[in-house]
Amino acid sequence: MDANGNFPIEYGYNTDGSLWTNFNIGVTVGGSLSSWQRANDRTSNFIYGLTNTVSFGLVDWAIAFDRRHGLGEHNEINPNSSDAQAGAMMAVVVPGPGGKLGVSAKGLKHIAKHLSQFQALNPRATLGGIVRLGQRIASNSNNLIGTPGGRQVFQQSVNIGGNQVPVRVVLNPNGGLRSIHIRQ
Amino acid sequence: MYIELTYDEDFELNAEEILGKIKLSKDRQAIEEDNTYLDSWIIALIEGLHKIEGNGRVLLDLIEESASLEMERSNELLVIKYKTQKVVLDGVEELRAALKESAQSMILKFRSDENFGQNNLLKQVSAFAAS
Numbered sequence: 001m002d003a004n005g006n007f008p009i010e011y012g013y014n015t016d017g018s019l020w021t022n023f024n025i026g027v028t029v030g031g032s033l034s035s036w037q038r039a040n041d042r043t044s045n046f047i048y049g050l051t052n053t054v055s056f057g058l059v060d061w062a063i064a065f066d067r068r069h070g071l072g073e074h075n076e077i078n079p080n081s082s083d084a085q086a087g088a089m090m091a092v093v094v095p096g097p098g099g100k101l102g103v104s105a106k107g108l109k110h111i112a113k114h115l116s117q118f119q120a121l122n123p124r125a126t127l128g129g130i131v132r133l134g135q136r137i138a139s140n141s142n143n144l145i146g147t148p149g150g151r152q153v154f155q156q157s158v159n160i161g162g163n164q165v166p167v168r169v170v171l172n173p174n175g176g177l178r179s180i181h182i183r184q
Numbered sequence: 185m186y187i188e189l190t191y192d193e194d195f196e197l198n199a200e201e202i203l204g205k206i207k208l209s210k211d212r213q214a215i216e217e218d219n220t221y222l223d224s225w226i227i228a229l230i231e232g233l234h235k236i237e238g239n240g241r242v243l244l245d246l247i248e249e250s251a252s253l254e255m256e257r258s259n260e261l262l263v264i265k266y267k268t269q270k271v272v273l274d275g276v277e278e279l280r281a282a283l284k285e286s287a288q289s290m291i292l293k294f295r296s297d298e299n300f301g302q303n304n305l306l307k308q309v310s311a312f313a314a315s
Protein backbone atom coordinates (compact mmCIF):
# COMPACT_ATOMS: atom_id res chain seq x y z
CA MET A 1 0.00 0.00 0.00
CA ASP A 2 1.38 3.42 -0.86
CA ALA A 3 1.36 6.60 1.23
CA ASN A 4 -2.07 7.53 -0.13
CA GLY A 5 -3.64 4.28 0.98
CA ASN A 6 -3.83 2.87 -2.54
CA PHE A 7 -2.70 -0.49 -3.83
CA PRO A 8 -0.41 -0.01 -6.80
CA ILE A 9 -0.79 -2.67 -9.42
CA GLU A 10 1.49 -3.03 -12.40
CA TYR A 11 0.50 -4.90 -15.49
CA GLY A 12 1.57 -5.31 -19.06
CA TYR A 13 1.62 -7.75 -21.90
CA ASN A 14 4.16 -10.38 -22.80
CA THR A 15 5.35 -10.65 -26.37
CA ASP A 16 2.91 -13.52 -26.96
CA GLY A 17 0.02 -11.26 -26.01
CA SER A 18 -0.58 -12.79 -22.58
CA LEU A 19 -1.02 -10.49 -19.63
CA TRP A 20 1.36 -10.20 -16.68
CA THR A 21 0.66 -8.57 -13.36
CA ASN A 22 2.73 -7.57 -10.38
CA PHE A 23 1.19 -6.47 -7.14
CA ASN A 24 1.34 -6.84 -3.40
CA ILE A 25 -1.82 -6.22 -1.47
CA GLY A 26 -2.51 -6.24 2.23
CA VAL A 27 -5.99 -5.92 3.64
CA THR A 28 -6.79 -5.53 7.29
CA VAL A 29 -10.01 -7.32 8.10
CA GLY A 30 -11.31 -7.74 11.61
CA GLY A 31 -7.90 -6.95 13.03
CA SER A 32 -6.05 -9.63 11.07
CA LEU A 33 -3.97 -9.01 8.02
CA SER A 34 -4.82 -10.93 4.89
CA SER A 35 -2.25 -10.55 2.19
CA TRP A 36 -2.36 -11.67 -1.41
CA GLN A 37 0.40 -11.09 -3.83
CA ARG A 38 1.41 -12.22 -7.24
CA ALA A 39 4.55 -11.29 -9.10
CA ASN A 40 5.09 -11.46 -12.82
CA ASP A 41 1.96 -13.47 -13.05
CA ARG A 42 0.52 -14.65 -16.33
CA THR A 43 -3.10 -13.74 -16.00
CA SER A 44 -5.60 -15.78 -17.91
CA ASN A 45 -7.83 -14.73 -20.72
CA PHE A 46 -10.89 -15.46 -18.62
CA ILE A 47 -10.68 -12.01 -17.12
CA TYR A 48 -11.17 -10.24 -20.42
CA GLY A 49 -14.67 -9.09 -20.98
CA LEU A 50 -15.87 -9.23 -17.42
CA THR A 51 -17.36 -5.94 -16.45
CA ASN A 52 -18.85 -6.63 -13.06
CA THR A 53 -17.93 -5.28 -9.72
CA VAL A 54 -18.25 -7.55 -6.72
CA SER A 55 -18.53 -6.80 -3.05
CA PHE A 56 -16.69 -8.99 -0.61
CA GLY A 57 -17.60 -7.65 2.76
CA LEU A 58 -15.03 -5.02 3.56
CA VAL A 59 -13.23 -5.70 0.31
CA ASP A 60 -15.12 -4.24 -2.60
CA TRP A 61 -13.31 -3.74 -5.85
CA ALA A 62 -13.03 -4.50 -9.45
CA ILE A 63 -9.69 -4.07 -11.08
CA ALA A 64 -9.32 -3.47 -14.75
CA PHE A 65 -6.99 -5.07 -17.19
CA ASP A 66 -7.89 -3.59 -20.48
CA ARG A 67 -6.31 -4.30 -23.82
CA ARG A 68 -7.02 -0.75 -24.93
CA HIS A 69 -3.63 0.14 -23.49
CA GLY A 70 -2.05 -1.92 -26.22
CA LEU A 71 0.31 -4.83 -26.40
CA GLY A 72 3.71 -4.48 -24.81
CA GLU A 73 2.79 -1.54 -22.63
CA HIS A 74 3.73 -1.43 -19.01
CA ASN A 75 1.01 0.17 -16.95
CA GLU A 76 0.26 1.06 -13.41
CA ILE A 77 -3.31 1.24 -12.26
CA ASN A 78 -4.97 2.09 -9.03
CA PRO A 79 -8.13 0.25 -7.97
CA ASN A 80 -9.57 3.58 -6.85
CA SER A 81 -9.04 5.29 -10.17
CA SER A 82 -11.43 5.37 -13.08
CA ASP A 83 -9.05 3.06 -14.90
CA ALA A 84 -9.96 0.39 -12.41
CA GLN A 85 -13.62 0.28 -13.27
CA ALA A 86 -13.47 -1.18 -16.72
CA GLY A 87 -12.82 -4.84 -16.81
CA ALA A 88 -11.58 -7.84 -14.99
CA MET A 89 -11.62 -8.51 -11.32
CA MET A 90 -9.43 -10.01 -8.68
CA ALA A 91 -10.86 -11.46 -5.53
CA VAL A 92 -9.57 -11.93 -2.04
CA VAL A 93 -10.72 -14.68 0.29
CA VAL A 94 -11.91 -12.56 3.15
CA PRO A 95 -15.17 -13.37 4.93
CA GLY A 96 -16.94 -10.07 5.36
CA PRO A 97 -19.00 -8.71 8.20
CA GLY A 98 -22.19 -10.50 9.11
CA GLY A 99 -20.81 -13.78 7.82
CA LYS A 100 -20.77 -12.61 4.21
CA LEU A 101 -18.95 -15.23 2.19
CA GLY A 102 -15.73 -14.56 0.36
CA VAL A 103 -14.55 -15.95 -2.91
CA SER A 104 -11.06 -16.69 -4.15
CA ALA A 105 -9.80 -15.86 -7.62
CA LYS A 106 -9.99 -19.56 -8.49
CA GLY A 107 -13.52 -19.82 -7.16
CA LEU A 108 -14.53 -16.77 -9.13
CA LYS A 109 -13.06 -18.18 -12.32
CA HIS A 110 -15.08 -21.36 -11.89
CA ILE A 111 -18.27 -19.48 -11.02
CA ALA A 112 -17.82 -17.34 -14.15
CA LYS A 113 -17.99 -20.55 -16.19
CA HIS A 114 -21.58 -21.04 -15.04
CA LEU A 115 -22.65 -17.44 -15.68
CA SER A 116 -23.98 -18.32 -19.13
CA GLN A 117 -26.52 -20.66 -17.52
CA PHE A 118 -28.02 -17.74 -15.65
CA GLN A 119 -27.78 -15.39 -18.62
CA ALA A 120 -29.72 -17.90 -20.74
CA LEU A 121 -32.67 -17.28 -18.40
CA ASN A 122 -31.95 -13.64 -17.68
CA PRO A 123 -29.64 -11.82 -20.13
CA ARG A 124 -29.06 -9.12 -17.52
CA ALA A 125 -27.50 -11.53 -15.02
CA THR A 126 -24.00 -10.48 -13.95
CA LEU A 127 -21.21 -12.27 -12.20
CA GLY A 128 -21.51 -9.90 -9.25
CA GLY A 129 -25.22 -10.61 -9.03
CA ILE A 130 -24.65 -14.36 -9.13
CA VAL A 131 -22.06 -14.12 -6.36
CA ARG A 132 -24.49 -12.14 -4.21
CA LEU A 133 -27.23 -14.70 -4.95
CA GLY A 134 -24.85 -17.46 -3.89
CA GLN A 135 -24.01 -15.60 -0.70
CA ARG A 136 -27.69 -15.29 0.13
CA ILE A 137 -28.47 -18.95 -0.54
CA ALA A 138 -25.50 -20.18 1.50
CA SER A 139 -26.31 -17.83 4.36
CA ASN A 140 -29.52 -19.76 5.06
CA SER A 141 -28.74 -22.98 6.91
CA ASN A 142 -32.12 -24.39 5.84
CA ASN A 143 -30.67 -24.64 2.33
CA LEU A 144 -27.83 -26.95 3.38
CA ILE A 145 -28.29 -30.32 1.66
CA GLY A 146 -24.98 -32.03 2.43
CA THR A 147 -21.31 -31.80 3.30
CA PRO A 148 -19.56 -34.29 1.01
CA GLY A 149 -15.81 -34.33 1.52
CA GLY A 150 -15.96 -31.30 3.80
CA ARG A 151 -17.63 -29.12 1.20
CA GLN A 152 -20.90 -27.46 2.15
CA VAL A 153 -23.61 -27.85 -0.48
CA PHE A 154 -26.63 -25.55 -0.45
CA GLN A 155 -29.55 -25.58 -2.83
CA GLN A 156 -32.60 -23.39 -3.26
CA SER A 157 -35.29 -22.97 -5.86
CA VAL A 158 -34.94 -19.47 -7.31
CA ASN A 159 -36.94 -17.50 -9.84
CA ILE A 160 -34.60 -16.37 -12.61
CA GLY A 161 -36.09 -14.58 -15.55
CA GLY A 162 -39.52 -15.98 -14.75
CA ASN A 163 -38.25 -19.55 -14.43
CA GLN A 164 -38.14 -21.43 -11.14
CA VAL A 165 -34.80 -23.27 -11.14
CA PRO A 166 -32.70 -25.09 -8.54
CA VAL A 167 -29.57 -23.08 -7.78
CA ARG A 168 -26.75 -24.88 -6.05
CA VAL A 169 -24.01 -23.18 -4.06
CA VAL A 170 -20.90 -25.05 -2.94
CA LEU A 171 -18.52 -23.76 -0.28
CA ASN A 172 -14.97 -24.84 0.41
CA PRO A 173 -14.27 -26.24 3.88
CA ASN A 174 -12.86 -22.79 4.73
CA GLY A 175 -16.23 -21.21 3.82
CA GLY A 176 -15.22 -19.61 0.53
CA LEU A 177 -17.56 -19.80 -2.46
CA ARG A 178 -16.52 -22.69 -4.69
CA SER A 179 -19.34 -23.00 -7.22
CA ILE A 180 -22.70 -21.44 -8.03
CA HIS A 181 -24.73 -23.06 -10.77
CA ILE A 182 -28.15 -24.19 -11.93
CA ARG A 183 -28.73 -27.90 -11.51
CA GLN A 184 -29.74 -29.71 -14.66
CA MET B 185 -8.30 -45.44 -21.20
CA TYR B 186 -6.29 -42.43 -20.18
CA ILE B 187 -7.24 -39.75 -17.66
CA GLU B 188 -5.38 -36.54 -18.34
CA LEU B 189 -5.28 -33.84 -15.66
CA THR B 190 -4.14 -30.38 -16.69
CA TYR B 191 -3.72 -28.01 -13.78
CA ASP B 192 -4.74 -24.40 -14.23
CA GLU B 193 -1.56 -22.42 -14.82
CA ASP B 194 -3.23 -19.07 -14.15
CA PHE B 195 -2.81 -19.63 -10.45
CA GLU B 196 -0.26 -21.06 -8.10
CA LEU B 197 -0.99 -24.70 -7.41
CA ASN B 198 -2.45 -25.33 -4.00
CA ALA B 199 -4.24 -28.28 -2.48
CA GLU B 200 -7.18 -26.21 -1.32
CA GLU B 201 -8.68 -25.57 -4.75
CA ILE B 202 -7.47 -27.86 -7.51
CA LEU B 203 -8.79 -26.28 -10.66
CA GLY B 204 -8.01 -27.38 -14.20
CA LYS B 205 -9.07 -29.51 -17.13
CA ILE B 206 -9.86 -33.22 -17.12
CA LYS B 207 -9.95 -35.42 -20.17
CA LEU B 208 -11.05 -39.05 -20.15
CA SER B 209 -10.15 -40.60 -23.46
CA LYS B 210 -10.00 -43.86 -25.30
CA ASP B 211 -9.47 -44.33 -28.99
CA ARG B 212 -11.33 -41.43 -30.61
CA GLN B 213 -13.80 -40.93 -27.79
CA ALA B 214 -13.31 -38.39 -25.05
CA ILE B 215 -15.03 -36.67 -22.17
CA GLU B 216 -13.62 -33.25 -21.38
CA GLU B 217 -14.41 -30.53 -18.87
CA ASP B 218 -12.37 -27.38 -18.38
CA ASN B 219 -12.25 -24.95 -15.46
CA THR B 220 -13.37 -27.68 -13.10
CA TYR B 221 -12.34 -29.08 -9.73
CA LEU B 222 -10.12 -32.03 -10.54
CA ASP B 223 -10.21 -33.61 -7.09
CA SER B 224 -14.02 -33.63 -7.25
CA TRP B 225 -13.92 -35.47 -10.56
CA ILE B 226 -11.51 -38.11 -9.26
CA ILE B 227 -13.69 -38.63 -6.19
CA ALA B 228 -16.82 -38.98 -8.37
CA LEU B 229 -15.06 -41.54 -10.57
CA ILE B 230 -13.89 -43.51 -7.50
CA GLU B 231 -17.45 -43.44 -6.16
CA GLY B 232 -18.69 -44.63 -9.54
CA LEU B 233 -16.16 -47.45 -9.59
CA HIS B 234 -17.45 -48.73 -6.26
CA LYS B 235 -21.14 -48.29 -7.06
CA ILE B 236 -21.15 -49.69 -10.58
CA GLU B 237 -19.84 -53.06 -9.44
CA GLY B 238 -23.21 -53.85 -7.87
CA ASN B 239 -25.42 -51.94 -10.29
CA GLY B 240 -26.18 -51.71 -13.96
CA ARG B 241 -26.32 -47.92 -14.04
CA VAL B 242 -25.33 -45.16 -11.65
CA LEU B 243 -25.61 -41.37 -11.71
CA LEU B 244 -22.76 -39.50 -10.05
CA ASP B 245 -23.05 -36.00 -8.67
CA LEU B 246 -20.03 -33.90 -9.62
CA ILE B 247 -21.12 -31.44 -6.90
CA GLU B 248 -19.63 -28.30 -8.51
CA GLU B 249 -20.92 -29.00 -12.02
CA SER B 250 -24.47 -28.65 -13.26
CA ALA B 251 -24.48 -31.98 -15.10
CA SER B 252 -24.07 -35.45 -13.62
CA LEU B 253 -21.72 -38.19 -14.71
CA GLU B 254 -23.34 -41.46 -15.74
CA MET B 255 -21.88 -44.95 -15.73
CA GLU B 256 -23.58 -47.92 -17.30
CA ARG B 257 -22.52 -51.53 -17.61
CA SER B 258 -23.53 -53.22 -20.81
CA ASN B 259 -22.41 -56.84 -21.15
CA GLU B 260 -18.69 -56.63 -20.44
CA LEU B 261 -18.41 -52.98 -21.41
CA LEU B 262 -18.51 -49.91 -19.20
CA VAL B 263 -19.97 -46.75 -20.73
CA ILE B 264 -19.23 -43.38 -19.12
CA LYS B 265 -21.40 -40.44 -20.23
CA TYR B 266 -21.19 -36.74 -19.48
CA LYS B 267 -23.38 -34.16 -21.21
CA THR B 268 -23.19 -35.21 -24.90
CA GLN B 269 -19.85 -36.98 -24.56
CA LYS B 270 -19.12 -40.62 -23.85
CA VAL B 271 -16.30 -43.12 -23.54
CA VAL B 272 -16.72 -46.88 -23.84
CA LEU B 273 -14.32 -49.03 -21.82
CA ASP B 274 -13.64 -52.74 -21.89
CA GLY B 275 -14.78 -53.04 -18.30
CA VAL B 276 -14.54 -51.81 -14.74
CA GLU B 277 -10.92 -52.89 -14.38
CA GLU B 278 -9.87 -50.60 -17.20
CA LEU B 279 -11.38 -47.67 -15.32
CA ARG B 280 -9.76 -48.79 -12.06
CA ALA B 281 -6.28 -48.91 -13.60
CA ALA B 282 -6.56 -45.50 -15.25
CA LEU B 283 -8.07 -43.97 -12.15
CA LYS B 284 -5.37 -45.33 -9.89
CA GLU B 285 -2.70 -43.89 -12.14
CA SER B 286 -4.25 -40.43 -12.18
CA ALA B 287 -4.94 -40.53 -8.42
CA GLN B 288 -1.29 -41.35 -7.78
CA SER B 289 -0.14 -38.53 -10.04
CA MET B 290 -2.40 -36.07 -8.21
CA ILE B 291 -1.07 -37.12 -4.83
CA LEU B 292 2.51 -36.81 -6.06
CA LYS B 293 1.69 -33.28 -7.18
CA PHE B 294 0.22 -32.14 -3.87
CA ARG B 295 1.62 -34.32 -1.10
CA SER B 296 4.11 -31.65 -0.02
CA ASP B 297 1.52 -28.86 -0.13
CA GLU B 298 0.90 -27.32 3.28
CA ASN B 299 -2.88 -27.49 2.69
CA PHE B 300 -2.88 -31.18 1.81
CA GLY B 301 -4.28 -32.19 5.18
CA GLN B 302 -7.10 -29.65 4.94
CA ASN B 303 -8.51 -31.15 1.76
CA ASN B 304 -10.68 -34.15 2.65
CA LEU B 305 -11.18 -35.00 -1.01
CA LEU B 306 -7.45 -35.24 -1.51
CA LYS B 307 -7.17 -37.51 1.52
CA GLN B 308 -9.75 -39.83 -0.07
CA VAL B 309 -7.86 -39.73 -3.36
CA SER B 310 -4.71 -40.61 -1.43
CA ALA B 311 -6.38 -43.60 0.24
CA PHE B 312 -7.55 -44.87 -3.14
CA ALA B 313 -4.13 -44.35 -4.73
CA ALA B 314 -2.53 -46.40 -1.96
CA SER B 315 -5.13 -49.20 -2.05
